[in-house]
Amino acid sequence: LGPLERVYQEIAILKKLDHLNVVKLVEVKYCELQANGGVLGGCLPVMEVPTDKPFTEEQACIYFRDIVLGIEYLHFQKIIHRDIKPSNLLLGDDGHVKIADFGVSNEFKGSDAQLSSTAGTPAFMAPETLTDELQSFSGKALDVWAMGVTLYCFVFGKCPFTDEYILALHRRIRTQPVEFPDTPTISNDLKDLILRMLEKNPNTRITVPEIKLHPWVSKNGTAPLPLEEEHCTVVEVTEEEVQNSVKLIPSLSAMILVKAMLRKRSFSNPFEYLARKERSMSAPGKLLISMFQQVCKDDNFQ
Structure with missing residues (x-):
């Protein structure tokens, strides 16, 4: 699968799940991932x-x-x-x-x-x-x-x-x-x-x-x-619901942002992290390229 297909796969799985001990994706909207009714930006790995x-x-x-x-x-x-x-x-x-x-x-x-x-x-x-x-x-x-x-x-x-x-x-x-x-x-x-x-x-x-x-x-x-x-209760998610969960993403750039946030397990603004890492890159397009390269690297894509 390519990077975008992986995004859809992860979103499809997350959309299906609803449990206290599993991260739940409610919707992807304007590049903000809402989980369990709130933003999980403050969550950190347990160890x-x-x-x-x-x-x-x-x-x-x-x-x-x-x-x-x-x-x-x-x-x-x-x-x-x-x-x-x-x-x-x-x-x-x-x-x-x-x-x-x-x-x-x-x-x-x-x-x-x-x-x-x-x-x-x-x-x-x-x-x-x-x-x-x-x-x-x-x-x-x-x-x-x-x-x-x-x-x-x-x-x-x-x-x-x-x-x-x-x-x-x-x-x-x-x-x-x-x-x-x-x-x-x-x-x-x-x-x-x-x-x-x-x-x-x-x-x-x-x-x-x-x-x-x-x-x-x-x-x-x-x-x-x-x-x-x-x-445990069975949760059925239709293909239409999966598509609707991402229908508000307006562009390829937003898809890359979503993938980066999923990879970093953070629902906060990913540009903030990249801006610190890429001080020499002032243009948003360059930041996006850097993010896309990191996404591909994380997923072992050539």
């Missing part, structure tokens, strides 16, 4: 990785429960996110984590997506996607793996598998067991959950329904998460 200030286990549990519900909702809507990581999880003013950035997401039919291409951020990719053999793999299991890496980041401030060379990183993900630092100390229940989410074999990896029932998540059954039918 920047690496960090020397990871969350306490209690705080990590609060945020992780939001992620579980958000992912369950996405899977209910037959959407695989494919790029779950702390920087794609926005902390709203209401204190809840909201899943954002659907640039590499996949919609599927049936009970699960059977994917054959790699996507997402290298350190968060599941081992089954990093083999040379042509195969298909479960989309839901990919999201669970990335959730496991994210949870590890929450409590340790770094990814479980790291290497400066991409091929070496792939090898570590495929073959290296999960190791836990001596500090900070985490509970055995949390270690068990992380290990089950970072199970190399996707067929035996824990599933989202099982995660909801895990003692660490449910606090030994004293704080159960809502049932799927209690927080």
